Amino acid sequence: MHCGKYIKSQTVKLCIVVLHIDGIRSPLASRCYSHAKVETDEEFDARWVTYFSKPDIDAWELKKGMNTLIGYDLVPEAKILDSALRACRRLNDLASAIRILEAVKDKSGPHKDIYPYLIQELQPTLIELGISTPEDLGMDKL
Amino acid sequence: MLHLTTGRVGCLLSKQAVVALTSSGARMSSHGHHEVSDSVDMSQPMYWDRLDTPLPDRPWKDVLDSTDKSLKQKEKGPWTALSKEEKIALYRLKFNHTYPEMKRPSHEWKTVIGGMFIFFGITGLVVFWQGHYVYPPQPHTFGEEWQAKQIQRMLDMRINPIEGFSAQWDYKNKQWK
Numbered sequence: 001m002h003c004g005k006y007i008k009s010q011t012v013k014l015c016i017v018v019l020h021i022d023g024i025r026s027p028l029a030s031r032c033y034s035h036a037k038v039e040t041d042e043e044f045d046a047r048w049v050t051y052f053s054k055p056d057i058d059a060w061e062l063k064k065g066m067n068t069l070i071g072y073d074l075v076p077e078a079k080i081l082d083s084a085l086r087a088c089r090r091l092n093d094l095a096s097a098i099r100i101l102e103a104v105k106d107k108s109g110p111h112k113d114i115y116p117y118l119i120q121e122l123q124p125t126l127i128e129l130g131i132s133t134p135e136d137l138g139m140d141k142l
Numbered sequence: 143m144l145h146l147t148t149g150r151v152g153c154l155l156s157k158q159a160v161v162a163l164t165s166s167g168a169r170m171s172s173h174g175h176h177e178v179s180d181s182v183d184m185s186q187p188m189y190w191d192r193l194d195t196p197l198p199d200r201p202w203k204d205v206l207d208s209t210d211k212s213l214k215q216k217e218k219g220p221w222t223a224l225s226k227e228e229k230i231a232l233y234r235l236k237f238n239h240t241y242p243e244m245k246r247p248s249h250e251w252k253t254v255i256g257g258m259f260i261f262f263g264i265t266g267l268v269v270f271w272q273g274h275y276v277y278p279p280q281p282h283t284f285g286e287e288w289q290a291k292q293i294q295r296m297l298d299m300r301i302n303p304i305e306g307f308s309a310q311w312d313y314k315n316k317q318w319k
Contacts, residue, residue, distance in 0.1 A: 063197040070196055092218045094229060095236035096197055102241040103196035130221030137230050139240045 045077050052083035055090070062087050066100060075107045075114050078121035085122070089129050097131045098139070105134070191239045201236040210235055 039047075051065055066084060069076055076084075081104060088097040101119075108114035119126070119133060126133065134140045182188070187199035206214065216224065217232055224232070233240075282288060301307045312319045 063199070066197050067195050070194055089221075093236075094217055094221050094224070095201075095233045098229070098233050099196045099237060103193075106193055106241050106245075130224065132226065132229050134240065137226055137233070139230065139233070140242060142242050142246055 045080055048076065048080045049083045052080065052087045054087075057087050057090065059091055059093070062091060062093070062096065066096075066103070070103050070107060075104060075111075075118075078118050081118065082122060082125050085125055085129060085131060088131075094131065097129070098134055098137070101131075102134050102139075105140075189238065191237070191244050193241065193244060202238045203235045206235070 048065070048069060052062070054061070062084070065087075069080070069084075081100065084100055085097050088094070088100070104118060105115040125131075189198045189200050189202055192198070203210070213228060213231060213235075216228065221229075283292070297308055297311050297313075303309055310319050311317075
């Protein structure tokens with residue numbers, strides 16, 4: 001969606017909103033009357049990967065980051081989750097790693113295919129770090 | 143008591159946010175802060191199970207005994223060395239309910255519907271009693287005979303002859319249209 005395209009006519013400047021659905025994913029939050037720079041999906045992902053990649057991240061920062069991330073209206077990409085799981089490893093916190101997987105599954109809501117896809121993408125990391133999924137531990141049942 | 147009240151209020155506000163109060167009445171958690179008072183110390187970090195807050199401010203079990211502590215030590219090493227039971231134990235140390243447990247359905251709706259019907263029933267009894275003991279007798283103008291005479295009078299007066307009452311009466315054949 002392209003917004004704010006100015007056309008100088010003889011008498012009046014018009015701001016024409018061109019609704020154009022292209023192959024590129026539209027940015028997260030896009031308002032047609034604001035000229036602030038909109039963060040792309042890639043920038044968003046990169047920002048969060050960097051956040052969790054901090055070598056000396058502390059427990060509070062992990063908590064804050066995860067709670068904020070889960071608060072957004074999206075399911076985090078595999079690379080962000082990978083970074084978060086590695087942060088859990090640095091903090092020697094297996095329980096939080098499993099909790100993150102549970103949270104992400106819940107975040108997917110009715111879209112049941114997101115979580116298996118994410119687990120598939122994260123499989124190398126899960127095996128490397130020795131993180132069991134909630135399903136492995138039988139914790140996905142009541 | 144405090145548990146239930148706040149739990150219910152929590153349920154009213156948001157179905158998924160139930161603050162697990164960590165007073166000394168809590169069954170499974172153990173923490174040595176307050177044994178005597180029943181109220182929660184809000185100046186300390188609190189634990190809660192919320193779907194939208196995966197990592198609460200403090201772990202579920204604060205006070206660790208020696209087995210827990212040794213498990214925590216083992217957690218510092220490679221996690222591949224941990225058995226499934228140990229991983230589950232570590233999870234349960236840090237968290238109270240799993241996500242499926244948080245989302246478990248409650249039977250509260252039965253209480254609500256049941257309560258509704260009870261109140262309907264009581265109201266029904268009150269209405270019936272009132273109809274029997276409180277209301278005065280019906281005016282005589284409600285009787286069958288009077289009503290018939292009233293309708294005949296209305297037709298004779300040609301009440302609403304175009305679109306309304308008398309318009310529905312077939313005067314020729316003396317019946318309703």
